[in-house]
């Protein structure tokens with residue numbers, strides 16, 4: 643039997659910690675590599691070793707790989723904010739491209755079988771004015787973040803051709819669920835839940851003009867993302883997979899559904915559009931459904947998230 647040892651970069655973060663949990667439940671040996679820049683040690687289940695390492699630190703990355711000897715890497719660590727990438731594109735590329743390459747080189751040196759990569763369906767396809775973006779839709783990255791994620795996707799293919807390192811790219815929609823950080827610049831569900839529970843108003847940034855429902859996004863529950871990572875790690879998925887639901891929800895609809903799940907009266911304030919935000923992004927979930935069945939619907943996902951948010955505030 644081949645050894646099943648998974649190193650989850652970004653494992654102390656929101657999505658990474660769910661991947662860690664799912665892998666442990668499935669019987670993998672798991673370790674996390676994270677610099678704790680936005681992640682937290684408390685997100686990790688007890689007993690999971692954390693290499694407190696920045697992916698830009700080559701000797702430290704190499705040492706972690708030599709120490710743990712993973713068979714699979716789930717690469718979640720990233721500069722994950724679109725707006726930070728717009729302000730600091732070099733920093734974004736240093737973490738998402740150079741840091742990612744450090745991970746790939748260490749993986750290659752240790753004979754890792756497969757790298758699963760957290761890419762972005764929400765940003766990589768650009769505007770999706772109608773319908774849903776399938777994996778065949780040509781990428782149109784508008785932000786440095788989307789460009790760095792797409793560049794890394796290309797590096798994965800290059801490493802497969804040059805060195806035989808297998809990979810799976812998972813292009814996530816807007817992921818939400820327990821443990822999402824409400825203090826960052828992304829993660830609208832966590833930010834809104836935090837504010838609603840504190841009795842504070844939430845801003846609905848308009849899509850075109852104040853008072854409209856705001857951007858339309860494909861919200862996907864974090865357990866579906868973790869499931870997809872596990873299936874990818876086992877080699878059960880195609881090399882490229884959207885992780886979404888095919889359902890578009892406006893910011894206003896999201897806020898109303900979340901308020902209902904939290905059982906609070908929400909104070910929704912119209913706000914101007916945010917420059918740089920895509921108006922609409924929805925992902926075709928057909929491939930996801932073929933491999934993993936139905937993704938969780940928004941109502942049930944928000945119900946679970948609301949329960950968690952109430953308990954952990």
Ligand code: NAD
Nearest residue numbers: 652654655656657677679680681696697719720760814817
């Ligand atoms: P997150 O910020 O909770 O997780 C990212 C983790 O990476 C954090 O724990 C952070 O400490 C760690 N990290 C950041 N820079 C690092 C560095 N230089 N070295 C080592 N660790 C570092 O965010 P998340 O939402 O859990 O995102 C996980 C992955 O999923 C990211 O790659 C992100 O781009 C991708 N993604 C997220 C979404 C979403 O909706 N949340 C959508 C598409 C893609």
